[in-house]
Amino acid sequence: MSATTPSPEQDPAEETPFDPLDFPQKLRDAQRRAAELYAEIRAAQERLPWSREPHEGWPEVTDHGREREGREPSPGWPAADAAAYDKLWEELREVTAYVQTHGWWKSCRDNGVQGADLVAARQALKTAKGAVPLTREDVEQTA
Template structure:
């Protein structure tokens, strides 16, 4: 028996209702990894020639008032560039698979989070604290 009077005894901790936006740390980390890889792949791709294979390009044309932008001749990607691009792309695929296949989403389904509510939860993850790489504004705020 408790020495405290019934009015002062602690009530059992009430369970908080399930929150589909209370993401587990490992899911946030997986989303962060996917976002960072996407940014790295995008930045790397911007340094590459416009075509993976050598191509003669084509001239700029205007036909019936419509402009069709041309492309210069390109030597294509080197073997090293192709290997690095493929490595980054595969890492991104694995990271996004880890996010999409995370057990959290199965739990959401068991808790009745489905349809548009599940889509909203997945979209919210992309902006959740700890799941987004630092931006310039973040750096400026902490400086």
């Protein structure tokens, strides 16, 4: 055997098997941004009045054993808060469209990842390293 002949372990034609969970960095970054945006939207919903438009609310009602919780009047949202909220939703729609239509999913299908396995890969992205805004390890490192 000559020194230039590759051994079977060094076969250049041999490829690493396709891993549907080896997400590209840009895809993980986009998923992380989507999670951050969702958290910002939830925080705004907690902070802002229950009704976007001014509303007089309604009293609590108990009728024939059924109860309906009442609502206090709402002053509505300030225009700046409504615009910021709408901007968050627009960005979330753009980022989630990017995640859903990323070429990685075509690569998965082209490599035989289909059906439940493709769904599992899409679900795994939501908790993949770098795709989650904050993990337990992040908390432990900063503590």
